[in-house]
Every structure is written in C-alpha cells, then in structure tokens.
Amino acid sequence: MAKIKEFLKKLIPPIILSLFGTSKTNKAKNEESVTWSGDYLFWGDAKSVCTGYDDSNILEHCKAALLKVKNGEAIYERDSVVFDKIQYSCWLLVGLQKAALENDGRLYVLDFGGSLGSSYYQNQAFLNSVKDLRWCIIEQSKFVDCGKAYFENEQLRFYHTIEECMKNFKPNVLLLSSVLQYLEKPYQWIEKFVLLKIPYIIIDRTSFADVGSEMLTVQNVPEQIYGASYPCWFFNERKLLEKFKGYTSLASFESYCDHSLVINSLFHANWKGHVLKLN
Helix, strand or coil, X not given: CHHHHHHHHCCXXXXXXXXXXXXXXXXXXXXXXXXXXXXXXXXXXXXXXXXXXXXXXXXXXXXXXXXXXXXXXXXXXXXCEEECCCCCCHHHHHHHHHHHXXXXXXXXXXXXXXXXXXXXXXHHHXXXXXXEEEEEEECCHHHHHXXXXXCCCCCXXXXXXXXHHHCCCCCCEEEEECXXXXXXXXXXXXXXXXXXXXXXXXXXXXXXXXXXXXXXXXXXXXCCCCCEEEEEEEECHHHHHHCCCCEEEEEEEECCCCCCEEECCCEEEXXXXXXXXXX
C-alpha cells in the first residue's frame, strides 16, 4: 500500500501534495451539530421518523449556496453550507488526475448523487488542465431539473438515470461521495455499479462503524443548516469493499471534513474513502 501511495503522489503537482498535511485541521465546526441516533432493523422503520432526503427545503438551501459559488459570491459549498476557503479531498483529486492521465487527458466523471455540482465546483481549479472534462450528475428528479435550469454548462450535465447518461458519455470515473450510506439498498446499487465496468470508482466521505455488521441510524441535520432527517447506514468496511468485485483498492483515506465520533455511546464511527481500480 505504501508503494502505491508513493506512486500516486508522483502523478500530481506539489501544490496538491501540500494539502495532504492540512486536511485534518480544516474540518468545519458546524458539522459537530449534526447527530446520529437509533439502531434500526429496517429501513422503513428509520424512514418513518424522518423528514426524508427529498424534502424540498434541502434543494432550496443547496441551490442558494451553489448559486453563490457559481456567481462568485462564495468560494466553496458543501452540504448546502458556504465557506470562505475550499477544503479538498486530496485523494479524490489524485484518483481523478490518474484516470485522466491514463485516458489521454480525458476525464468523464459519473457523479452519482452529486447534488447540484458540489464536487465539480470544489475541484474545478485543479482540473483546468484536463484536455476534455465532462462531469455528469445523477440525482433525484427535482435536483436534475434545477441543475439543468441553473447550473448546466458544456462540462457539467445532469441526468435522471445512469442509462441516460451513458448513452452520451462513457465515464472513466464513478464518483460515490457521501451517497452510499443514504441508499435504502446500497449493495444492490453496488452490484449495478460493478456491472458498468468503469475503470475507476472513487468512494469518498462514506460512514463506517467499528462493529461486525452494519448499523442503521437516523441522521438529524439542525435548522441552521437546513433542518432535516433521514436514514443513514454505518457500514462494515471489509464487507462493503468485498461487494466491489473485480476492483482493487489502490488507496484508502480518511475524510477531509468529517469527524470520527461515538454513535449511541456504543460504537466508534469514521468517514473514509477508497480509490478503486478495475482489475
């Protein structure tokens, strides 16, 4: 693993490497007020006590925050919150640049659950040298409609389904950033992702627990962010990775912005990522 990481570091400019040492100190304080509770057996039970991720309030907050970024009124947005300094997921950038280098400077990203373009805008400055960039987001219908109306451009596109996207582009990266834990049946989705045989899959900001099996909780987001709640999985890391059959993890890394913490006073949780390559 150490040799692989050293090899990957050689692929990117020194300015990005300098970010590796600072990501742990850049974590946003407002995320400390987000809480997780409960230990549910069934998704329906957890969902019954939640407002849900399809709450229109979430879309409006995301739209308002990202419009500020697009219009130059804010530097960076994450989870509908604006910041005065961009925080980078450095291994995400490593994976993206490696995929582009191996594809003659072409980078076609399928960003599953990518909101209105948060990761696209976050990493735009470091992707300007990519010869051909296409960033395709798969989202809920109302996010897609909003994205097409306010954010779509030559590089950034929005689609309702994976199939619709892949009629127009052949992605060389599948990005799964802070999305797997919010899917009712994540392993069924992973089976679908694997069948696509996309050369790279980058998992980022994914929640794991130090217990033998998954834990299903309810995540509560306070009013000062957008006031919502939804079911959230905490995975067993080994089990999750085993589902990505035919892929090898080139690197694992901790989230650049999510704190490790104790859930229900019972288990430790952390947020991690992996750069996976098709064998």
